[in-house]
Amino acid sequence: MPLFKGGNKDAIEKIMHDYPSRYVHYKKGDTIAMQGYVCRSLYILCEGSVYAKMISEEGKELTLDTLSAPDVLASSFIFSSEGIFPVTILANSDCNLWIVNKESILRIIEADKLVLRNYLTVISDHSMFLSKRLNEFALQTLSSRIISYIEQNGTIQNLQEAAFILGVARPSLSRAILQLVNQGVLKKENKGYILV
Amino acid sequence: MPLFKGGNKDAIEKIMHDYPSRYVHYKKGDTIAMQGYVCRSLYILCEGSVYAKMISEEGKELTLDTLSAPDVLASSFIFSSEGIFPVTILANSDCNLWIVNKESILRIIEADKLVLRNYLTVISDHSMFLSKRLNEFALQTLSSRIISYIEQNGTIQNLQEAAFILGVARPSLSRAILQLVNQGVLKKENKGYILV
DNA sequence: CATAATCGGTAACAAATGTTACACAGGGAG
């Protein structure tokens, strides 16, 4: 678990025992947290993978991110002034989460300087991730976003899923990919597309 | 200064004296930090106001945010794994900044639990801000974004500036505003537009 | 094997936004 890397194991376990926390199992497709609801705990993903989805008032939706164990969810939601989930978190597979009260996390990072540094890195990387996504959506063309996507994932295998992540309609994505193939930027390989 | 609110003044001042930091003046229009460059320090805005601008590879740009003293800049950039400015920061007016080394900030938040909590709130609120902006760009129509803008600022006075913040071309903004006025959602008042 | 379900390709059209260009109004500087 990167968050606790280098931390004092005994001290962390003691705090975990002294303060409320729970270990929860979710089945594939379950809703782990709902956009708009209060966030009081840190969600430590121990097994499985989840994805975060954002929905607008008009009902349009976007898959923000997919996270796999070991990772930490809601690190920046619990300490924000509002304390509200800006996304809905869904189980991508069966998974196990350790749900830890905000106060417990505070005790741990107050007590352990290494965990504090790790936590600051986790929360800051989350900000940087959002900055990059914002850059993509606000400033880049669909073609650029497709290329970024493939650079990150190596390939586009599932067009529908990618369309959700890229925030466009599937036929629009299909059309844009066709153009990139014609331009010689992408090529088809097996069931997916890769950079030439 | 919200960051140090409730903190132990003497302890903070001692650390500030013991560790490197500098107090810098910038003139209106000066570049305070450049997108893509390494970020090693926290920028505490003591006087004046600044704005953060994001530029894509194609040269398209977007004004992300305007911040006024007292506030903190780059709170989440210094602790990220990359440690790179995702935006360019420019002086919106003459301003004074206190530039504090990353290590100094770490000492302070390690030493003072209240400042630690404040810092977590600052950094988390920045994440939430980015989430909202992302929601706007990825999911909302221009009309919705215009209304959000007016709800936040009370009015649109400067169409050019607003076009940069909303990430659209000025004539597009002008046209969209005209439609909202015709729909009875907005009305002209003095030099600007407000919600009806 | 037959069938249904899912996914991808594509076409036609609609809607939104960008681009370019030009005219006009107001304010400041000479």
Added chain:
DNA sequence: CTCCCTGTGTAACATTTGTTACCGATTATG
């Protein structure tokens, strides 16, 4: 006052993306 600068309104057209619909391929399922 006149000139220049900045910001605005707006029109015409180009480009991008959304929407809807239909077809074909593959795969799971009985």
